[in-house]
Amino acid sequence: xxxxxxxxxxxxxxxxxxxxxxxxxxxxxxxxxxxxxxxxxxxxxxxxxxxxxxxxxxxxxxxxxxxxxxxxxxxxxxxxxxxxxxxxxxxxxxxxxxxxxxxxxxxxxxxxxxxxxxxxxxxxxxxxxxxxxxxxxxxxxxxxxxxxxxxxxxxxxxxxxxxxxxxxxxxxxxxxxxxxxxxxxxxxxxxxxxxxxxxxxxxxxxxxxxxxxxxxxxxxxxxxxxxxxxxxxxxxxxxxxxxxxxxxxxxxxxxxxxxxxxxxxxxxxxxxxxxxxxxxxxxxxxxxxxxxxxxxxxxxxxxxxxxxxxxxxxxxxxxxxxxxxxxxxxxxxxxxxx
Ligand code: A3P
Numbered sequence: 001x002x003x004x005x006x007x008x009x010x011x012x013x014x015x016x017x018x019x020x021x022x023x024x025x026x027x028x029x030x031x032x033x034x035x036x037x038x039x040x041x042x043x044x045x046x047x048x049x050x051x052x053x054x055x056x057x058x059x060x061x062x063x064x065x066x067x068x069x070x071x072x073x074x075x076x077x078x079x080x081x082x083x084x085x086x087x088x089x090x091x092x093x094x095x096x097x098x099x100x101x102x103x104x105x106x107x108x109x110x111x112x113x114x115x116x117x118x119x120x121x122x123x124x125x126x127x128x129x130x131x132x133x134x135x136x137x138x139x140x141x142x143x144x145x146x147x148x149x150x151x152x153x154x155x156x157x158x159x160x161x162x163x164x165x166x167x168x169x170x171x172x173x174x175x176x177x178x179x180x181x182x183x184x185x186x187x188x189x190x191x192x193x194x195x196x197x198x199x200x201x202x203x204x205x206x207x208x209x210x211x212x213x214x215x216x217x218x219x220x221x222x223x224x225x226x227x228x229x230x231x232x233x234x235x236x237x238x239x240x241x242x243x244x245x246x247x248x249x250x251x252x253x254x255x256x257x258x259x260x261x262x263x264x265x266x267x268x269x270x271x272x273x274x275x276x277x278x279x280x281x282x283x284x285x286x287x288x289x290x291x292x293x294x295x296x297x298x299x300x301x302x303x304x305x306x307x308x309x310x311x312x313x314x315x316x317x318x319x320x321x322x323x324x325x326x327x328x329x330x331x332x333x334x335x336x337x338x
Contacts, residue, residue, distance in 0.1 A: 007037070008054055046108040049140060061168075063084055063169045064165070070184040093280070102134075166232045171233075179305075181203065186302060236252075
């Protein structure tokens with residue numbers, strides 16, 4: 001296990017790369033750095049919160065959902081929260097998911113200057129102010145006084161989280177990187193914190209060069225895959241949620257020590273079904289639009305399909321993806337279910 005100084009060692013990008021990145025990610029206000037031995041790409045602002053996150057106290061009754069971005073995080077969060085909370089539909093509808101299940105490092109993308117700009121645009125609307133303040137404050141400290149059980153979402157790889165993370169229950173979700181990349185490009189182009197100004201091909205090329213937030217992608221996945229036999233980590237795939245939601249609900253229930261009847265599980269699957277999810281304002285991130293964090297009519301819950309990447313990849317990119325995946329899967333038995 002690495003000591004904190006090694007685990008969080010910062011490496012600056014070379015000037016040319018930084019310049020290119022700042023041009024493309026027009027919403028990023030501080031630039032990018034690499035962190036840790038694997039050189040995960042995070043924002044400049046992350047430096048302020050890295051140690052607090054790494055040193056967070058982990059509680060055995062914490063429930064975490066950890067994923068690479070756009071891998072079915074929100075879907076899994078709601079599933080996990082419902083299973084852990086005795087299927088409490090009333091609270092799940094009354095309190096939005098980001099409050100029930102906060103995004104640990106959200107503030108790394110939401111700089112105080114952007115918060116201020118949005119607040120001015122919204123004439124200091126008190127609701128907008130409350131939510132923006134919540135999202136732009138690093139969460140690690142307030143989480144220390146949050147009552148148990150805590151529910152925490154993160155896109156950080158395991159090596160940037162507490163070395164004691166697996167004292168808690170962790171659900172890790174992986175998705176075919178081609179679909180995750182397409183989904184992330186759509187989101188990156190519409191979120192004001194990212195405001196990516198380029199086409200999908202450019203985004204894809206950054207992804208495979210480990211120049212997107214939280215990359216390198218395969219290192220992220222492999223860190224969790226290596227822990228898949230740890231009783232406190234449940235490794236699932238987005239593709240499994242798609243193909244057999246009921247089966248995954250059963251696995252999550254077993255993992256969290258809960259028992260439900262078949263009827264209850266069917267009802268939960270209906271609640272989690274794409275159509276219902278998309279129109280449920282407690283989970284569909286309409287909130288981001290309401291508070292002015294989205295440029296256009298971006299849909300956070302977008303297509304909800306596997307294999308949609310085919311519409312975005314030309315022949316060259318398809319061959320490049322095959323090769324990239326083959327090389328990165330060579331030293332592991334991790335495989336995406338198709
Ligand atoms: P697409 O953009 O491919 O549609 P995350 O929550 O990690 O950001 O992942 C978002 C992706 O999960 C989006 O993928 C979104 O549509 C999909 N998703 C969210 N809820 C879903 C659901 N209930 N059923 C199927 N897919 C869902």
